[in-house]
Each structure stands twice: as structure tokens, then as C-alpha cells.
Amino acid sequence: MIDLSTPRTVSAAALYAAAILSAAPLLSLRGTVLTGVFALLIDWMMFRYFGYRRSAIAMSELITLATVTVIASFLNRLLYHRKAQLESVRDIAAAVQRAVLPHPPDRIGPLRFAARYEAARADARIGGDLYVVVDTPFGVRCVIGDVRGKGMGAVRAVAVGIGTFREAALHEPTLTGLSERLEQAVVLETQQSGNLTELEGFVTGVLVEFPRRGDEVRLINRGHPAPLRILGDTVQYVEPGRRSLPLGLGALDAGPECVDTVPFPEGASLLLYTDGLTEARDETGTFFDPIGTCTGHLRAGPDALLDALIADQCRHTGGRRTDDMALLVITHAPNNS
Template sequence: MRARSTERTTVRRWGLRHLPLLPVVLLVGGAVFDYRTDPHVTGEAFYTAAPMTAAALLSLRATILAGLGACAADIALLAHFGLLGKSGGLSELSSVVTVSALAVVVNRLMYFSNVRLQSARRVALAVQRAVLPEPPASIGPLRIAVRYQAAAKDAQIGGDLYSAQETPYGVRCLVGDVRGKGMDAIKAVNVAMGVFGEAADEEPTLAGIAARVERALVRERKRRSGPVRTEGFVTAVLVEIPHRGEELRLVNRGHPAPLLLHAGRVHTAEPSAPALPLGLAELSPDEDRTDTVPFPPGATLLLYTDGLTEARNRAGDFYDPVAELTGHDFPGPDELLDTLLTEVTHHTGGRITDDLALLAVTRGSGHTGGRT
């Protein structure tokens, strides 16, 4: 996996490094094509493509230079073949001049659009970080890492959430995904995070934490009106890693099953019984079931949102973390998450269409040594 990743990264970097040369290649190629073909076969397509390519890839100055270069090349070749003063030549030249001028306009429009988008993304990221503070990098022998990648398609604030904190009962974690985007999603994230942070310290069981978050989300949803009243539920996984022992406990509320990585093997911690997302328990009388799974020293727990497993490539194939991670060992949670993000980006060609939250916990040796 790492060899493929390195190879793709090298190819991509080479392409990005040489991409600014494309307008020059188009101009030179157009001039050579124009010079070596029949006088009535024109290289106009090359001359118009060069400034438009520069408009999309390069600065305003480079776009202007590409446009001037296209006009100069066209004038030189038209003069060489004696077509400069004729109607066909003038028509061709006017097309090149017009497209070159439009390229400058397109470049400016793209620049200001990008400025606005980057500003919106910075605001969204600031809000996201305020709502989702970074958990500690380590708690006793547990090393913790998180990553959040917003969808590349827009600058909307997403509804993915994560938390990890030390409690009297062990280290408790939460990863979830709120239905919807924007400020309504952020409200639900804020409610879930606030209640979880308090309940994790007070409730003796994961089921008790889930019940408190459930009630808070239902109250929040009932305050809304219109179509958004039906949103605000959260798919989530709650985790408890006791201070002693080599196991962990899980409550899964309609969320993608966590993965356990150990000695090159990957195990999917599927829930023993399906459950509805948080905020929808009123539709089902079933109580939460807590599953216990082994978590020995050297193992890593990976929690993620569906942005990971629903990431598609151009052929429509979903990214499969189990297949990609099997047979590989990682020094720690940071290396695992960095590799995952790189792999998903390459798998999708950079077209991330859903927010992606990742939380990984690696157990070292010894006891957690938490509060008593």
C-alpha cells in the first residue's frame, strides 16, 4: 500500500510541477502545427487554448503573456503565409484576440471566487475547531490521534464529531455523524459534545451516556420547525477503554463499525444487534447493547465516519479500509491516520464529497493509570 502511495505521490508531484508549462506547450505546438501544414489549415485551436489554460492554472500576468504570445504567434504565421490582410486571416486573428481577452476576465473571476471560498473555509474551520477541540495526544499508555477533513466540494460546516476524554471509568470516546450540514448540524454537534463530555464523567455505563445524549438531541430537535425538525439525529459509536484489563466496550448507534488493527490483521467490531441513531430511539423499544471486544497491547482502535467507506474512485468503487490496511503495521495512530487520508485522497482523485472524521487509539503496555 505504501509503495503504491509513494509512486502515485511522485507522479502527481511531477505533474503539478510541470503543469504551468502547458500553455507554452500549446503555443509551441500550435506554431509548429501551423507552420508545417497547409496554409489553409489553422492552429487557431492551440492559440485559443493556451490563454484559457493559463487563466485556469496561472496568475493574471501569465494569462496576459499567454494571450499576447498566442496573438503574436498567430500574426507571425498568418504573415508568413500571406493571409494576414485577408478575410479568413482577420477572422482567425479576431477569434484569438477575443478569447485571449476573455481568458483575462475568466482568470479574475476565478481568483475572486477562490478568495471568497478560502475565506468561507477558514471560517468553517475555525467554527469546527471551536466545537471540536483536540483530545489529548496520550492518556497513560493510550496514544490518541484525530483527523478531520472537510468535503472539497464546498465550504459548508459539516456534522462529523469526535471526542476522547479520561474519566473515572476509563478513557471514553465518541465518534458520530449528524444528519445535515450548516448551523443546524453544528447545533446538534454542540449538544451532543456538551452532553457527552458531562455524562462521560458521571454515568457508570455507556448505555447511560447514550440515553442522556439521546434525550438532549430529542429536546433540541423539537425546538425546530419546518423540514429541519426531522434532522439532527446522530449516528455514533461510544467507546470505553477501562483503566485495567485488555478489552474495550462499544455501543453502536447506527454508525459504521469500528476497526481493530493488531499484528497486521484487521477485525471489524460489528455490533451484536443493530440500533437506530441517537435521537431516534423513540421509534424502537430496544435498549442499548454494550459489546466487549479484546484490546491487547499493540492494538489500535480506528473510529471513523462514513466519509471513509463511501469515498469513491472514478469507476464508482468504494474505498475499503479493511482490504487496504490488512497486512500493514503502523508505529502509532498518527501514522495510521496520515496514511488513510493519503490513500483516500488518491482513491478519489482528490474529489472528497463528504466530511471525514477519524479517531485512532493505540494501546501501549501497562495500565492506563487514570483517575480512581
Template sequence: MGREGEGRTGEGRDVLAYVRLLPVVLLVGGFLVDYVTPAQFSATAFYSVAPMLAAPLMSLTGTALVGLGAIAADAGILSHFGLIGGPGGISELMSISAVAIVAVFINRLLHIRDVRLRSARGVAAAVQRAVLPEPPPRVGPFRVAARYETAEAEAEIGGDLYAVQETPYGLRCIMGDVRGKGMAAVEAATVVLGAFRMAADEEPTLSGVATRMDRALWREAERREGMDRLEWFATAVLAEFPPGGTRLCLVNRGHPPPLVLHGGTVRSAEPEGHALPLGMGFGNDPDAVDTMPFPPGSTLLMHTDGVTEARDPDGTFYDPVTRLNGVPFSGPAELLDALLDDVHAHTGGPRSDDMALLAVCHF
């Protein structure tokens, strides 16, 4: 994350700190209202709401203290008006005490849920790192950077994938997105990545790499039953930088086209023809390979549809071609950080999909 993202995180923490003071504000406000108004007016609702609000916002100790504070405040007001010994006063105190106990119970339930969620996220992050290891920062004349960011509302592992591999045929890369989430998506992603890593070293053509990957997914799908057989596919873009040259070769299998940045301009590398995703085209003709110049100073930016499908509050999709045009950056990592910050600024809140990014700069 860039500095802007860090600033947003700091602001979020400040807001949360203020929100956590609300139960105390309610207690103090309720007590003052009770104290300055006649006995027939009661702020009992304040004493009931404060512990319940503290349960999701505060620790166990904080919730218990707010509950005790509510009981003490109500008892003090009842004593002030000489009502604490009456049946109404006793009933009121018992109600506040019951609410305080329930608030502590809810706090414990929320704590257990949060612990389990953090554990699940930790496992998901570990699996994600195992499936998508950090690419080397430099390969020959190329500098490389990658980012993976899960959707804010998701705790599951996503199906986005990428890989960078130096081969006898040049530097080869893949950016892909398998269908679904969770462990099924990870299983499909490992098949795609395993097939890519083997084929990238053995196949002399980028089209041959795509065919090998197609065959691998097709074989795995044949072992599935029911809907699983129909859902084993992945969109992907394969990129190749032949050795000793200044060319870029691409094969696109139903994936959002990558971007090529050079001289402050951005253009989308649209494929000349459209092909089916991996796992759905086995048996078709070999893939067409799009070739274009890639001189020093050029940058290839590959991404998943989590970028282009990010929407602002009005429902407008994020357009990386327009938003990145003229944006300065000193390297691939800086470019990806700037893009992530800009997507966050565009959406202004949670997203519905993960984002995977891979940038390769020719220096």
C-alpha cells in the first residue's frame, strides 16, 4: 500500500477510537439528563443501550465496566429521587443488570467469532502465499512486481493467479482467474500454475504452452462429477519476452487484456481474435499469438477483472487506461501501488472481487 492507503488506515483507526467512546457518552449523557429532569422523566434507555453498544466495540473488561457503570448510574439516580427501595426501582435495576450480563455474553460470542475469522484469514493468507510466491524482483533486463489484494468483505481464498518464469525461450508470465473461491479455486489454480511452469520450460511456442494448460485443465475436469465438471475453467493471459529482442508476445484466453505503458501513454493490448478460457478449448486450432514492440522503457501491466469491475458509488467501472494515462512511476512496484491507491479512491469502500496485479518493466 502507498502513503495514501496508509493515511486512510490511520484515519479509520481514529474514527474507530471515537466510536468506542459512544457507550461512555451515552452513560454520562443519560445520567445528566436523569439528574436535571423531574423524577417522572427517565433515561433508563441510555443505561440499557450503553452496554449493548459496548459489546461489539469494546473488550470484555470495557464491556463489563460499562455494564457496571450503567447499574451504578441508575442506582445513583434512583437514590437521588428516593425510589431505589420501591418495587419500580428494584425492577428497573434488575432490568439494567440483566442487560449488562447479556452484553458481556454477546461480547464473548463476538470475540470467539473474531478469533475464528482471524484464524481462517491466516490460513487463507498462508495458502495464498504458497500458491502465489513472490516473483523475483529482477530477471535480466526486466524488473518485476506483483500484488494480490482480497476483497474487503471476503475471508475466502480467491482464484486469481500469476507466475513469472525464466525459460530457454525468454521470460514467460501468466495472469489468470479460475472460477469460484475457496479451496476448490486453489485446487484449480494449482493445476493451472503447475501446467504453466512445466510447459513454459518445454514448449517452444506460447501457443504450445496454452495448449498444454488447456489439456491439463480438461483432464482434471473429466475427473469431476456434476457441475464441477462444467465449472473447471480459467481465463488467462500468457506473455513472452523473447531473449535478445524487444518484442512482446501475448496469448489471451478470455481474460481482460493487459496494458502496455510507454512514454507516459497507456494502451490496451486487445487480442486480434477471441478465444475460449483454458479448459474449454481443448481440441481447437492453436492459439493466435499477438506480437508487438516492447522497447526499453516499456511496462506490461497484467491484471484480473477485480480492477476493471471495481465501481464507484454511482456504479461507474474503473478504467485503468484513462486513470493511469500520464501517471509517473519509477518502477513496477510503484506503478502497482499507485494503481491500488487509485482503485481504492475510485470505489470509496468495499469491493466485490479480489485483485491480482503483475507488472514487468523493460529497462
């Protein structure tokens, strides 16, 4: 249309070349080649229409478009192989996440579970946050934690923490003994890392135990954000009776381990989360407050609550995410529900 509506001295050759190059990342190899052939055909028809069919300008322009077609085809293949490689890496990362951070069971006895993991980077599948649910002879035990640092060092620490918790939760009769085992594992991992910065590593976390009998829950908070207990229309933070240092820094804490016991009747829910939830900010720097979301969405079920939390936080931050976020909801449902 530009060729036909402009003087004979004006050429749209640059647009033909742009069309071919634009096809390379968007279409298949066949589509890219056909775009080049179509551009060459239209350009040749325009030269014939204007009487330049055998001119040096026409030959030079057609050769240029043919060269661009060859280059675009090469770029198309290169991008295809890069995309296939990226998809392979993502599949491997997803498999690693399923192995290291498996989804908890939907239900154990009267307890229902729902979990979500949201990585800070959209193309990442695993990071430094963790959660585990284990059915043990002493009751159902859970942990949620946040490893200091990023990268493979954090992923390795997550794997160590999850493995230690799964093994120790089945054999340690007390929650304090389980906490000590995790403390030892974190200290040993940081000492064996061989990296001076990783020697400063620690893990914040909350250990939770639901006894076989009794409508209560026991918690040990090791420097982690306080969980939220939801009962009817009441949502409140479960603050620890005594502040403890994170796992890995226990040698600096001279006080005794504090186990908090909280009523957990039928209909109650406990929201465990990492600081990626509450430290998310909007444009004015205001932190996200999950209490409002928890108040209005629990009746639809734990999965609906987590979906609502993620959606509300996304609206609060405008879609920006600067930290990994792990969420775990445990609901005490009636046995017949």
C-alpha cells in the first residue's frame, strides 16, 4: 500500500525486511521462509509495476531481502533450540521441586491441608522457602521455614532441612527435641558449606504439632513471622511466649526452648507463611496485611483462602514480587466433612 500510494522514488523495502525478521521469533521455520518468499514476490511485483524490473536497484533490493530471509531462518532455528533448552531446564526444576518440596496430603484425620509456593522470579520453580507435613506416632507435625540467602546454597539448605525434619519428626517424642535436631542439622550444613558468607546462614521457622488427642496445637517459633489462627470471624496472630533465635543461631540463645499451646477446636484454621507474604509492599511502602483476606474467605475452604491471599497480595503490590513466598493452611474439620 505504501509503494502504491507514494512516488516512484519511495521504496518500502525496509518494511519487507522488517516483516521477515519479525517472523523469525514468532513463527515456525516454514512460516519464516514463506514470509520471506511472499515479501520477495510482492517487492518484485512492485518493481515490475513501476518499470524497474531489470534495474540495478531492483536486483540489489531483491538480493538483500533474500539474504535477510536466510538470516531470519537461521535465527528461527537458534531461537527454537534455545526455547527447547529452556523448557528442559524448567521441567528439571519442576521435578526437583516436586522431589524436594512435595505437596502435603489433602487430609490427615480431622486436619485438612492446603499449600502454595510462589517464587520471586516468574521463571523459577524453587527457592529458599520450605514446608513439610508429616504424620507421626506423636501426632501430625508441620514446619514452615525461610532459609537466609538465595541460589543453590539456599536450595541445598532446604533439602537438608526437609530431610532432617522428616526423619526426626518420626523419632523425637518432644517438639523441643525435634527443634534441637533441626538446629544441629543447620549448624552442620553451614559449617560444611566451605563459604564464609554461608557460615552466617540461618533458618527462621515455626514447628507445629497437633497431638492425637485434644483440640490444641503446640508451636515453637524460631525467629519466624507469627502464624495466624482463624476461628469464626476472629483472626489473630499466635505470638510466641518467648522470642527465640532462628535455627543455626541457637548457641547465642541462653534461654530455654518455649513451646506455646493454643486451643484448636473444630472449625479453627492455622495459617503458616513466610515473610514474602507480609513484607510485600505497595507503591507507598505499605506492607500487605493478610488479616482482612483471612476474615472473609476461609468458609470456602483452605485452598480458596490461599488463592484469595495470593490474588489480594498481587493487587496490593501491583504484580511485583521481590521474595519467595510459602503458604500452608491447616484446618480442623469435622470427621464427617
